[in-house]
Amino acid sequence: MAGPLASLKVLDFSTLLPGPYATMLLADMGAEVLRVEAPDRMDLTRVMPPHDGGVSTAHGYLNRGKSAISLNLKDEGSADRIKALVAEFDVVVEQFRPGVMDRLGIGYEALKAVNPGLIYCSITGYGQTGPYKNRAGHDINYLSLAGVSSHCGRADSGPPPMGIQIADVAGGSHHAVMGILAAVIHRQQSGEGQYVDVSMTDAAFALNAMSGAACLAGGQEQKPESSLLNGGSFYDYYQTSDGRWLSVGSLEPQFSSRLCDTLGLEKMKSFALSQNPEHQVALKKALKDAIATRTLAEWQAVFSETDACVEPVLTIAEAAEHPQLKARDMVILVDRGDGSQQRQIGFPIKFEKTSCRAEWIGKNLGADNKKYF
Missing domain, CATH: 3.30.1540.10 (formyl-coa transferase, domain 3)
Incomplete structure (x- = not known):
């Protein structure tokens, strides 16, 4: 049976981790995801070690279930090609700095003119507004500015570098999916598409949850090893x-x-x-x-x-190998395209009626150009 998002078509211009993770989740849930990559500026996850069967494990995982085309967006005629594609798509996801897509002729206003029902999601470090909108950053910077790092770690050694990319994934990726799907529901009710602006710093700030509530409403600033849940107790x-x-x-x-x-x-x-x-x-x-x-x-x-x-x-x-995670199918086998399979992390939500699946690992650059052009 098709996944719950089988009717959704997504055009993905994102790179590295936040956007590709978000669109992977959409693909796992059945959306048709078409990834657009530059032929001369390779996404680093394609070459990032380690490799399995000659393919980066990061690329194989983050881009599973997606189709792939290569297109230099700066070339003459590329904007027209994208406009022709977007007429048939529901969602655009992009991860450039603010203004880049506009300069390429494929910003929200340009694509909305072609497809008024389009949902256009931009994922950036700091959002489309504010004094930091054009500033460079990484996960560690977003967590720092959002106050998260200030109450993590030990009092005598300071905040630790996290083992996972919290702002990128829990912040950018998950909030992007949430925003996109909320916009899909709004479009079903109103017929209107809309622009979705996701800031990884905003999302990380929101993750403060209880400690943030204690600070903003109660005036209690949390420090490392100062509360029940961050090392201040036997927990x-x-x-x-x-x-x-x-x-x-x-x-x-x-x-x-x-x-x-x-x-x-x-x-x-x-x-x-x-x-x-x-x-x-x-x-x-x-x-x-x-x-x-x-x-x-x-x-x-x-x-x-x-x-x-x-x-x-x-x-x-x-x-x-833990029996609980195995029972929940959290490790799956995904087709490499040559008859063999790769072990990957499974989809974490279980639907009763519309099961999710990952049909193939990340494809080669431009693998589907002939299909779409």
């Missing part, structure tokens, strides 16, 4: 005897009680419920000492039958 990571890590999230009384019973810390049950910083420091020290006495595997065995919100910190390879 934390603890090293095992073999150098691995165990996550302890036993906040509720029933869970903290089981945790203390399991570790032989019955006398510290009241400390887990206390807001006294000294009690939390003492409990963290006791947990650190106790957990350091056994290996990660030994603790996994201990807590496998104890529902106490205690779980191992797994590598990605280990997570891919």
